[in-house]
Amino acid sequence: xxxxxxxxxxxxxxxxxxxxxxxxxxxxxxxxxxxxxxxxxxxxxxxxxxxxxxxxxxxxxxxxxxxxxxxxxxxxxxxxxxxxxxxxxxxxxxxxxxxxxxxxxxxxxxxxxxxxxxxxxxxxxxxxxxxxxxxxxxxxxxxxxxxxxxxxxxxxxxxxxxxxxxxxxxxxxxxxxxxxxxxxxxxxxxxxxxxxxxxxxxxxxxxxxxxxxxxxxxxxxxxxxxxxxxxxxxxxxxxxxxxxxxxxxxxxxxxxxxxxxxxxxxxxxxxxxxxxxxxxxxxxxxxxxxxxx
Amino acid sequence: xxxxxxxxxxxxxxxxxxxxxxxxxxxxxxxxxxxxxxxxxxxxxxxxxxxxxxxxxxxxxxxxxxxxxxxxxxxxxxxxxxxxxxxxxxxxxxxxxxxxxxxxxxxxxxxxxxxxxxxxxxxxxxxxxxxxxxxxxxxxxxxxxxxxxxxxxxxxxxxxxxxxxxxxxxxxxxxxxxxxxxxxxxxxxxxxxxxxxxxxxxxxxxxxxxxxxxxxxxxxxxxxxxxxxxxxxxxxxxxxxxxxxxxxxxxxxxxxxxxxxxxxxxxxxxxxxxxxxxxxxxxxxxxxxxxxxxxxxxxxxxxxxxxxxxxxxxxxxxxxxxxxxxxxxxxxxxxxxxxxxxxxxxxxxxxxxxxxxxx
Numbered sequence: 001x002x003x004x005x006x007x008x009x010x011x012x013x014x015x016x017x018x019x020x021x022x023x024x025x026x027x028x029x030x031x032x033x034x035x036x037x038x039x040x041x042x043x044x045x046x047x048x049x050x051x052x053x054x055x056x057x058x059x060x061x062x063x064x065x066x067x068x069x070x071x072x073x074x075x076x077x078x079x080x081x082x083x084x085x086x087x088x089x090x091x092x093x094x095x096x097x098x099x100x101x102x103x104x105x106x107x108x109x110x111x112x113x114x115x116x117x118x119x120x121x122x123x124x125x126x127x128x129x130x131x132x133x134x135x136x137x138x139x140x141x142x143x144x145x146x147x148x149x150x151x152x153x154x155x156x157x158x159x160x161x162x163x164x165x166x167x168x169x170x171x172x173x174x175x176x177x178x179x180x181x182x183x184x185x186x187x188x189x190x191x192x193x194x195x196x197x198x199x200x201x202x203x204x205x206x207x208x209x210x211x212x213x214x215x216x217x218x219x220x221x222x223x224x225x226x227x228x229x230x231x232x233x234x235x236x237x238x239x240x241x242x243x244x245x246x247x248x249x250x251x252x253x254x255x256x257x258x259x260x261x262x263x264x265x266x267x268x269x270x271x272x273x274x275x276x277x278x279x280x281x282x283x284x285x286x287x288x289x290x291x292x293x
Numbered sequence: 294x295x296x297x298x299x300x301x302x303x304x305x306x307x308x309x310x311x312x313x314x315x316x317x318x319x320x321x322x323x324x325x326x327x328x329x330x331x332x333x334x335x336x337x338x339x340x341x342x343x344x345x346x347x348x349x350x351x352x353x354x355x356x357x358x359x360x361x362x363x364x365x366x367x368x369x370x371x372x373x374x375x376x377x378x379x380x381x382x383x384x385x386x387x388x389x390x391x392x393x394x395x396x397x398x399x400x401x402x403x404x405x406x407x408x409x410x411x412x413x414x415x416x417x418x419x420x421x422x423x424x425x426x427x428x429x430x431x432x433x434x435x436x437x438x439x440x441x442x443x444x445x446x447x448x449x450x451x452x453x454x455x456x457x458x459x460x461x462x463x464x465x466x467x468x469x470x471x472x473x474x475x476x477x478x479x480x481x482x483x484x485x486x487x488x489x490x491x492x493x494x495x496x497x498x499x500x501x502x503x504x505x506x507x508x509x510x511x512x513x514x515x516x517x518x519x520x521x522x523x524x525x526x527x528x529x530x531x532x533x534x535x536x537x538x539x540x541x542x543x544x545x546x547x548x549x550x551x552x553x554x555x556x557x558x559x560x561x562x563x564x565x566x567x568x569x570x571x572x573x574x575x576x577x578x579x580x581x582x583x584x585x586x587x588x589x590x591x592x593x594x595x596x597x598x599x600x601x602x603x604x605x606x607x608x609x610x611x612x613x614x615x616x617x618x619x620x621x622x623x624x625x626x627x628x629x630x631x632x633x634x635x636x637x638x639x640x641x642x643x644x645x646x647x648x649x650x651x652x
Contacts, residue, residue, distance in 0.1 A: 034446060081642040086385060086446065090585055091638025097579065098631025102333075102624030199572065207450045214444060252462035259451040263437070270442040 005235065005242040007123040011193045012205075013231025015040075015185045017130040019209035020216070020223055021137055022181030026071075027213055028141060029174035030154040032287045033074055034089035036182050037206025038096030043067045043186025045104035048197045051115055051190075052107060060187050067183015068176050070096070075175035079168055082289035097200060110196035117192040124192050131224070133181070138220035150174060154283035157290040167290050182206070204259065205234070211262045215269045217281040226265075233258045305647040315592050315644065319601075322640035326633045333628060337621050344615060351618070352611030360491050364562050365580070366606025367496040371554035372584030373591075373598045374499070374506055375547040379435075379445075381510055381593055382543045383523040388434050388449030389551040389581035391456035392427040396555025397568060398460060399426030401477065404560075405469060408481035415483050419556050420495075427552015428545045430456065435544025439537030445544075457575060464568050477568035486561040493561030495553070502550060503595040510595070519543060551581065580609065583630075586637050608633070 023036050033039075043063035051059035070092055077088040117124055141147040150170055152160040157167045186202070194201055208230055216223035237254040240247045247254070269278055307314070331341035351358045372389040379386035400423035407415060434452055437443035463469045464477040471478040486493035510516040522529040522539050529536060558577060559565045568574055583605060591597035612626035 077639055077642070081639070082645060083638060083641045087585075087589060087638050087641050090387070090582070091635040094582055094586070095631035095635035098624070098627035098629070098634075102622065102628035105624050106622060204450070204454045207447065207454070211447045211451070214447060250462060250467075252458040252465070255461075256455045256458045259454040262451050263443070263448060266443045266447065267437065267441050275442065 002242065004122055005239065007119075007121075008193075008239070009231045009235040010127050010228075011124055011188075011231075012234045013227045014124065014127045014130045015189050015193065015205060016209045016212060016227040016230055016234075017134060017224065018185035018188065019182045019206060020212045020227060021130075021134050021220065022178035022185075023210060023213045024216065024218055024220065024223055025137055025141075025150070025181075026075075026171075026175045026178035027286055028154045028218055028283055029150050029171050030157060030283055030285045030288065030290070031075060031078055031171050031175045031178075032085045032089070033071070033175065033178055034086055034210065035070070035074060035092035035096070036089075036178075036210050037202055037204070038089075038093035039067045039070050039179050039182035040186035040189065040202050040206045040209075041096040041100045041200065042070055043183030044190035044201055045100040045186075045197070046183070047187025048104055048111070048190040049107060051111060056115060056117060056191060059191050060184060063183045063187025064180045065183070067186065068180040071176045071179015071182070072172070074179065075172045078289065079171045079175070082291065085287050085289070101199065104197050105199055108197050108199065111191065115191075115195075117195070124188070126188050126192065134220050134224050141220070151283070153290075154285060157285055161290075161292065167292075171290070182209075185209070208234070208258055208262060211266060215265050217269075217278060218283065219281070230258060230261070233261050303649045305649050307645060307647055310592065310644055312592070312594070312597070315590075318640055318643045319590050319637075321643075322636045323604075323633070325640070326629075326636040329632050329636065330629050333625065333632075334621075337625065339615075339619055339621055344619060344621075347614050347618060348611035349607060351614045352607035355491065358607075358610045358614075361562070361564075362603070362607045362610040363492040363496060364557075365609050366603040367492065367499050368554055368558050368577075369580065369583050369587060369606055369609075370499050370503060370598055370602040371557060372551055372581040373587040373602055374503055374584075374595055375431075375551035375554075376584040376588040377593045377595055377598065378506065378510070378519075378550070379431075379540075379543040379547045380588055381516075381523050382519045382539055383526075384435075384438065384540055384543060385446050385585075386431070386434070386449065386544060386547045386551075387446055387582070387585060388431065388452050388544075388548070389554075389584050390578040391449065391453035392430045392548040392551035393554050393558070393578060393581050394453075394456035394460050394574075395430040395548075396423035396427035396552030397559060397574075398463065398555070399423040399552060400556040400560070401463075401469065401480070401568065404480055404484040405478065408484070410483065412483035412487075415481075416486065416556075416560075419484060419560070420498075420553060423552045423555045424549040425552070427555065428549035431544040431546075431548015431551065432541055434548075435541035438544070439540035453578075457571075457578065460568060460574060461571055465571065469568070471567060475570040480560055480566045484560055485563075485566055486557070493557065495557040495561055499550075499553070499557070500599060502553075503599055506595040510593075515542075551584075554581075583634075586634050589641065590637055605630075605633070 046066040047059040047063035050062040077083045078085040149165045153167050153170045161167050212226045237257045334341045334344050352362045375389045376386050400419040403419045403422045434449050437448045438445040465475050469477040518534045587601050591601050612629050615621045615625045
């Protein structure tokens with residue numbers, strides 16, 4: 001009886017996980033992408049429209065492609081052209097809101113009956129794929145040579161460049177991968193979790209994913225557990241009756257919960273006890289363009 | 294200086310950007326976004342020149358769109374100023390949406406509680422209460438940033454979402470629910486904003502605020518402290534400017550200005566005089582993010598923000614004819630805005646660098 005609810009929690013966790021692990025990767029390389037909600041919107045619109053016409057597998061491919069494309073745009077703007085990373089990310093988010101409304105709102109409604117995402121015991125296998133991606137990224141970051149390069153680029157690009165690391169190229173690659181994963185998260189949201197389209201469907205999920213990266217201390221394992229917790233909070237806000245039927249709080253208050261929880265966690269990690277660890281684990285040159293003179 | 298040998302061009306850092314250069318860059322970026330949008334108009338089978346002519350003739354026609362254009366433009370101006378003040382201290386206030394919602398709640402709470410007051414008193418109270426609510430919400434984000442070191446972009450965005458549901462709580466089936474489904478009760482007659490020459494009086498109020506802010510930021514002692522903090526937090530620390538207190542201060546000012554826009558928006562447009570359905574008030578809330586782009590485009594100059602806001606406001610209002618008059622698909626107007634915002638972001642590059650051909 002509880003299982004369908006838990007499966008939905010895990011699916012929200014999947015969305016958060018995919019988007020956040022990509023963001024974690026590009027933040028580790030020193031690029032902050034606040035447009036992650038926009039990338040998810042683009043991915044979900046592309047995924048939904050392609051699913052309508054060609055089915056699910058092309059839908060996921062389309063989602064990743066458009067996510068990767070806009071990841072590339074962000075990385076060109078912020079890494080090569082050195083535009084302020086917050087400005088560029090915000091620009092992409094605002095563009096995505098307009099573009100997606102124009103592109104996908106005309107198809108608003110559920111996916112037709114024929115297109116059903118595969119589910120194993122009611123849970124989409126994408127969950128396991130997402131966890132696998134987290135493991136892979138954790139492995140790359142902490143156990144391989146490439147991971148060391150990525151981290152060095154995020155910490156001190158000048159020193160990395162001097163020791164022969166191609167700073168710009170690594171930042172481009174990481175930001176594109178971040179975009180790809182955010183696009184995939186979006187496609188999964190529209191084709192599997194919602195199985196339909198309604199006006200701007202992400203509803204702040206991308207921002208939660210963004211916050212998750214901040215308080216994961218840029219560590220994949222903490223990110224994984226954080227996603228599971230917020231997956232539960234988000235799903236609980238949508239269908240609280242599964243846990244406790246007579247919940248006294250009205251719907252809008254419940255829907256505030258994930259956002260309030262985010263603020264509380266962010267506040268908690270900024271307490272004296274955690275602040276030092278947080279400052280230490282924050283990539284040193286996060287958000288700063290690398291200027292080779 | 295980085296060099297692209299194959300293209301024989303060189304990037305040169307722009308040391309100080311003058312106002313005139315900024316204007317030229319902005320004009321180029323607007324021209325560029327018009328060209329991009331023309332492609333979409335072609336795809337939809339419309340003649341771009343015809344479409345642009347329709348957009349601006351509608352937006353500035355006194356019998357059609359002028360009232361709404363001025364109203365929306367000055368709504369944007371409120372939110373641009375709300376962005377400019379914190380950003381002068383290099384704090385990203387992306388919380389205008391939430392502060393605007395809170396300002397709405399503050400203003401409407403007064404109007405519903407004392408509907409029989411004299412209009413002058415009632416309206417002043419509504420403005421004060423809206424500003425207070427917005428300021429409180431801004432101060433909360435400033436406190437989180439200043440004292441607890443919570444990233445202000447994330448903090449503000451979370452507060453925005455919370456505020457959205459707070460308005461939802463009050464209007465949809467809540468204590469303020471009206472007769473029509475999902476909207477609030479209409480504003481009492483005396484609470485509605487008097488109109489002076491096509492536009493509610495709050496429009497003049499915000500222009501006055503812009504002028505005051507210009508002098509406040511460039512001439513006053515506090516403005517000086519804010520600018521020092523923005524340019525160099527280390528220098529600010531050494532001359533004894535308390536960063537955390539300043540962060541709270543600028544966010545409070547920003548929040549108060551964004552809060553005022555709550556009254557301006559709903560009490561200044563005869564099409565509303567209430568809080569509309571959630572999708573509708575969310576759509577207006579999304580407009581507040583234009584404050585970020587407008588603030589950056591006009592280099593944090595509150596006076597330059599006035600014409601810039603009016604230009605974007607005219608597109609926001611004018612572009613609706615694409616859907617209504619030219620029968621083009623829904624969403625094309627918001628797409629236009631999206632294209633303008635991403636081009637503005639991309640053209641920020643030219644605020645930093647000049648491209649030189651090598652000989």
